[in-house]
Amino acid sequence: MKNKNLKTLFVPLLAAFTLSVTATSAVANDFPSKPINYIIPFNAGGESDLSARFQQSVFEKYAGVQTVIQYMPGAGGAVAWSQLNGMEGDGYTIMGINIPHSIMQPIVKDSGYTTDELTPLYYFHYTPNAIFVPANSQFKDLGQLIDYGKKNPGMVTFAGSGSNSANHIGQATFDKLTGITSTYVPFSGIGPAMTSLMGGQVAAGFAYATSGASAGDKLRMLAVSSEKRLSAFPDVPTFKELGIDLVGGAYRGVAVPKSTPEDVRQKLSDIVGEINKDPEFVKKMEDNGFVLTDISYKNMDAFIEANKAEYQGVAQLLGLIK
Amino acid sequence: MELVSYLIEALTPLNLLLALVGVIAGTIIGAMPGLSATMAVAVLVPFTYVMGPASGLIVLGAIYTGAIYGGAFAAILVNTPGTPSAIATTFDGYPLAKQGKGALAISLATLASVGGGLVGGLALLFLAPPLAEVALAFGPSEYFWMAVFGLTLISALSVGNTLKGLIGACIGLLLSAVGVAVVGGDVRFTFDQVSLLGGIDLTSAIIGLYCIPVIIDLVANKAPHLKFESIRGQSSLAEAFGLILKRKFNLLRSSVIGTVVGILPGAGGSIAGLVAYTEARRSSKESETFGKGAPEGIVATESANNATVGGGFIPTLVLGIPGTPPDAIILGALLVQGIKTGPSLFTDQGSIVYTFIYGLIIATLLMLPVGLILGKYAYKSISKTPKELLVPCVAFLTVIGSYAIHSNPHDTFVMFVLGIAAWFLAKLGFSASPIVLGLVLGKIAEQGFVQTYLIGSAQGRTLEMFFGRPISIGIIICCIIALLFPILAARKQQKPETIEEPSRKSSVLIFVLALIGVGILLFNDTKNMSILGAVFPSYIAGAMIFLSIVLFIKLAIKKDGFNQNAKLLPNKRQAGVSLVILLWTIFMAKLGFGIAATIAFISIMFISTFEKQKPIRIIFNIIISILIVLLFYFVMKEILLLRLPSGLLF
Numbered sequence: 001m002k003n004k005n006l007k008t009l010f011v012p013l014l015a016a017f018t019l020s021v022t023a024t025s026a027v028a029n030d031f032p033s034k035p036i037n038y039i040i041p042f043n044a045g046g047e048s049d050l051s052a053r054f055q056q057s058v059f060e061k062y063a064g065v066q067t068v069i070q071y072m073p074g075a076g077g078a079v080a081w082s083q084l085n086g087m088e089g090d091g092y093t094i095m096g097i098n099i100p101h102s103i104m105q106p107i108v109k110d111s112g113y114t115t116d117e118l119t120p121l122y123y124f125h126y127t128p129n130a131i132f133v134p135a136n137s138q139f140k141d142l143g144q145l146i147d148y149g150k151k152n153p154g155m156v157t158f159a160g161s162g163s164n165s166a167n168h169i170g171q172a173t174f175d176k177l178t179g180i181t182s183t184y185v186p187f188s189g190i191g192p193a194m195t196s197l198m199g200g201q202v203a204a205g206f207a208y209a210t211s212g213a214s215a216g217d218k219l220r221m222l223a224v225s226s227e228k229r230l231s232a233f234p235d236v237p238t239f240k241e242l243g244i245d246l247v248g249g250a251y252r253g254v255a256v257p258k259s260t261p262e263d264v265r266q267k268l269s270d271i272v273g274e275i276n277k278d279p280e281f282v283k284k285m286e287d288n289g290f291v292l293t294d295i296s297y298k299n300m301d302a303f304i305e306a307n308k309a310e311y312q313g314v315a316q317l318l319g320l321i322k
Numbered sequence: 323m324e325l326v327s328y329l330i331e332a333l334t335p336l337n338l339l340l341a342l343v344g345v346i347a348g349t350i351i352g353a354m355p356g357l358s359a360t361m362a363v364a365v366l367v368p369f370t371y372v373m374g375p376a377s378g379l380i381v382l383g384a385i386y387t388g389a390i391y392g393g394a395f396a397a398i399l400v401n402t403p404g405t406p407s408a409i410a411t412t413f414d415g416y417p418l419a420k421q422g423k424g425a426l427a428i429s430l431a432t433l434a435s436v437g438g439g440l441v442g443g444l445a446l447l448f449l450a451p452p453l454a455e456v457a458l459a460f461g462p463s464e465y466f467w468m469a470v471f472g473l474t475l476i477s478a479l480s481v482g483n484t485l486k487g488l489i490g491a492c493i494g495l496l497l498s499a500v501g502v503a504v505v506g507g508d509v510r511f512t513f514d515q516v517s518l519l520g521g522i523d524l525t526s527a528i529i530g531l532y533c534i535p536v537i538i539d540l541v542a543n544k545a546p547h548l549k550f551e552s553i554r555g556q557s558s559l560a561e562a563f564g565l566i567l568k569r570k571f572n573l574l575r576s577s578v579i580g581t582v583v584g585i586l587p588g589a590g591g592s593i594a595g596l597v598a599y600t601e602a603r604r605s606s607k608e609s610e611t612f613g614k615g616a617p618e619g620i621v622a623t624e625s626a627n628n629a630t631v632g633g634g635f636i637p638t639l640v641l642g643i644p645g646t647p648p649d650a651i652i653l654g655a656l657l658v659q660g661i662k663t664g665p666s667l668f669t670d671q672g673s674i675v676y677t678f679i680y681g682l683i684i685a686t687l688l689m690l691p692v693g694l695i696l697g698k699y700a701y702k703s704i705s706k707t708p709k710e711l712l713v714p715c716v717a718f719l720t721v722i723g724s725y726a727i728h729s730n731p732h733d734t735f736v737m738f739v740l741g742i743a744a745w746f747l748a749k750l751g752f753s754a755s756p757i758v759l760g761l762v763l764g765k766i767a768e769q770g771f772v773q774t775y776l777i778g779s780a781q782g783r784t785l786e787m788f789f790g791r792p793i794s795i796g797i798i799i800c801c802i803i804a805l806l807f808p809i810l811a812a813r814k815q816q817k818p819e820t821i822e823e824p825s826r827k828s829s830v831l832i833f834v835l836a837l838i839g840v841g842i843l844l845f846n847d848t849k850n851m852s853i854l855g856a857v858f859p860s861y862i863a864g865a866m867i868f869l870s871i872v873l874f875i876k877l878a879i880k881k882d883g884f885n886q887n888a889k890l891l892p893n894k895r896q897a898g899v900s901l902v903i904l905l906w907t908i909f910m911a912k913l914g915f916g917i918a919a920t921i922a923f924i925s926i927m928f929i930s931t932f933e934k935q936k937p938i939r940i941i942f943n944i945i946i947s948i949l950i951v952l953l954f955y956f957v958m959k960e961i962l963l964l965r966l967p968s969g970l971l972f
Contacts, residue, residue, distance in 0.1 A: 035963065037963075037965055043647065043650065044360065044364060044644075044647055044648075044650040044651040044654065045644045045647070045649075045650025045651065045653055045654060046650075049650070049651075049654055050654050050657060053367065053654040053655070053657070053658050054657075054658060056367075056368055056371075056658075057368075057371050057658045066368055067368075068365065068368075068963045069364060069367070069368075070364065070365075070728075070729060070964075070965070071360075071364065071728065072728045072729070072730065073520065073728075074501065074519065074520020074521060074523075074728075075501055075502040075519035075520045075521070076502060078502070078516075078519050078520070079517075079519060079520035079730075082516050082517075082519070083730070087965075093965070108507075109509055110514070110516065111516070111519065112516030112517075112519065154780045154781075155780060155781055157776070157777050157780050157781075162504050162505075162507070163503070163504065163505060163506050163507030163854075164507040183776060183777070183780035185462075185773050185776050185777060186504055186505045186506075186507075186773075187504070187769070187773070188504045188588065188765070188769060191587055191588075191643050191644060191650070192587055192588050194643060195457055195458065195587050195637070195641070195643050196461060196462065196773075198458050198641065199457070199458030199459060199460070199461060200458070201461035201462060201777065202777060213642075213662070214641070214642025214643075214657075214662065214663050214664055215641065215642060215664070216642075216664035216665055216666065217665075218641070218665075284657070284658070284660065287662075288657065
């Protein structure tokens with residue numbers, strides 16, 4: 001008798017289990033059908049957060065569902081990225097991802113993940129580095145700053161976001177290309193770095209171009225490390241125009257846990273791609289100094305490999321590896 | 323007058339309703355340890371996209387200010403700060419509630435919060451552009467000295483026990499160094515644990531250090547948690563109002579401190595509260611009552627932390643640099659709405675900015691009725707809740723709260739470990755507050771110190787950078803006064819307090835020896851770091867070794883004053899509660915958040931039941947437990963949209 005009871009309980013359970021398994025394989029057709037968690041591996045207010053908020057405001061238009069943004073800061077993104085593959089891979093958990101961070105960190109130290117373990121779907125923008133000085137600074141153009149730096153080794157102090165960050169890499173490369181010796185002063189993010197710059201605590205800032213958008217006329221941008229001039233700052237020359245071969249900054253994208261099915265990955269990549277063409281989104285991004293890029297899921301591997309090779313060299317330059 | 327028209331705009335029924343709802347929601351969220359203003363604001367931002375910019379900002383600002391205020395409830399009633407801003411509220415709030423004056427404590431906190439919020443709000447309304455310059459005048463050296471000034475509070479917090487206070491601060495400072503260093507990029511004190519790379523989360527640490535000892539001590543015996551005195555004669559509001567009026571200068575000074583600290587990016591409510599508390603204690607005529615339920619202490623912290631709200635918006639709106647984490651999210655919301663911050667914001671888009679500022683001020687005023695009604699209810703229900711439900715509720719909040727910060731079970735585990743450590747440390751005479759102080763101020767002190775050194779040595783004027791800047795000199799003078807003050811005060815009193823050591827001599831001595839060992843271990847660890855990353859932790863570790871040796875000698879030659887009957891180990895119930903929470907933190911990801919919480923909640927309920935109960939009461943309690951867990955589960959998952967581990971079940 002007891003056995004029979006167990007059986008009656010067991011059969012529907014088994015049925016439910018089979019159903020749920022078949023349901024997951026058919027998931028892509030009705031994906032997405034509930035809000036998507038968008039984890040930002042940094043604190044609120046930074047470039048990653050801001051660009052995700054811009055995406056969020058038009059996300060529903062292209063995905064049919066909303067996103068919920070949450071923050072999981074720590075160790076320049078490593079805390080969140082090292083946990084990404086342990087999260088549910090049903091497409092409802094996506095995470096911000098950055099280059100050079102996600103490439104440099106595993107090169108330099110054990111960060112709990114390797115670059116190849118991560119699954120980026122789309123790199124949708126980048127923020128070029130830029131050199132800023134306060135509006136009342138003695139340096140009117142980059143040439144004056146370089147001259148001063150050559151005559152006074154170490155005296156040019158650059159505020160930037162943290163050690164080994166994209167800003168730090170930019171500053172080290174800049175020193176090498178121009179032959180000057182400057183002092184990099186790391187802060188806990190772009191915000192505090194820009195405050196110290198506006199307050200004249202440091203001579204200059206090596207930060208992202210986006211920081212120039214909200215500072216108004218308090219700061220002067222001397223050069224920007226993009227290929228072409230930015231539409232938000234048409235008067236600021238690129239380093240290339242000034243004869244310094246410095247192009248770079250931070251790329252930002254979206255990644256998913258490794259267990260996410262291929263068709264869901266593709267679908268998410270498509271959604272991010274469509275958002276990147278939304279005129280309202282494009283305008284907000286460009287007004288704030290972001291540069292849109294379209295590195296989609298199918299082009300990802302080549303993009304990552306190229307960056308890995310580049311940053312291996314940068315790590316040597318910074319003395320982070322021998 | 324344009325300003326008047328903006329005021330009328332802020333007073334539309336919709337905006338008033340949004341402010342009210344925001345304040346109520348914020349106060350409740352702030353009262354729950356771990357559910358922070360940052361989180362509430364972050365989740366709600368998308369809902370404001372469909373509102374007008376001003377209305378959206380009003381609801382976010384109202385939640386923010388409500389949450390900062392709500393943190394006082396848990397601080398006063400359960401001795402655990404609901405938000406880091408309320409750390410210093412526990413110093414006097416809980417002792418006052420213990421004396422049966424919980425209603426007075428809440429009234430004081432409410433009035434002070436409204437007062438402080440108004441000062442911050444008015445500064446934002448009338449003085450924002452010039453005050454934004456304050457943010458710029460503070461450089462690395464000023465931040466360093468401000469953190470040092472905050473640390474001088476230790477001498478006040480641990481009168482007669484300064485040595486142990488200083489060692490506690492060293493422990494906190496060393497904890498703050500865990501993880502990847504901002505300056506230098508070194509990986510420090512992680513013992514090869516990847517989960518420690520991000521450092522120790524301040525909020526989860528605070529929850530552990532304050533809440534876990536409370537829970538363990540609650541089940542020590544069956545004495546009630548709080549006395550509830552029904553109010554006779556004079557109402558607590560009138561009494562609180564009288565107390566504040568008598569010392570209105572304290573309210574004003576603390577509010578100004580809060581506004582200024584709020585303006586400084588990276589500082590925030592916890593530091594504002596601590597600095598204001600230090601100042602209030604120093605300048606009070608009855609400084610010896612601080613820490614034992616002094617109304618002035620509550621007023622200082624609560625006015626200062628709510629003043630940071632208005633203050634924090636000043637650099638956010640004027641410079642585009644957020645003063646506090648919630649400001650950072652609100653700044654993002656502004657940019658999404660297409661509003662450019664910066665000096666021209668106040669002229670170009672005055673209608674939005676001024677409507678928002680008025681809305682914030684109105685929300686602050688609404689805290690008065692909301693706080694008094696909610697506060698009365700909270701005090702009554704917490705003091706009347708039977709222990710067998712109160713203890714699991716507090717435990718549930720600590721686990722949820724530490725988890726919710728980043729939806730990360732690791733933070734819950736850290737919370738638990740630090741909490742157990744804090745309980746043992748308290749038995750040995752080390753209080754949690756200096757540790758928290760070190761943890762809060764450590765990063766600011768270190769970054770300020772190393773940055774000042776970097777800039778100074780690059781330009782060959784290190785000493786001038788540290789000691790030659792006018793604001794720095796001012797803060798240094800404050801530090802000296804604060805340090806000398808307890809000595810002077812003690813001389814005036816002329817009878818040194820004899821403090822009984824809370825534990826047996828041998829156990830304290832063994833612990834101090836262990837501290838010396840840990841100090842040496844950590845000091846050795848710094849040898850593999852870069853100079854920038856090593857300088858701060860190596861000095862702190864050195865200081866801890868030195869102070870521990872001094873303490874060891876002092877205690878070794880001391881003959882009496884030890885409590886020979888002291889028990890260092892927990893009793894059965896205390897150990898049981900600790901074990902349940904430990905298993906809870908370990909298994910919640912595997913079992914599923916909901917089911918683990920239900921099992922743990924009911925287990926703790928049985929552990930904290932002291933009298934034999936009728937079956938009907940037990941069944942009733944179990945049903946209540948399940949309902950509480952389900953309610954929170956629903957709120958967390960469906961309203962706050964947190965990622966909860968579903969594990970095997972739910």
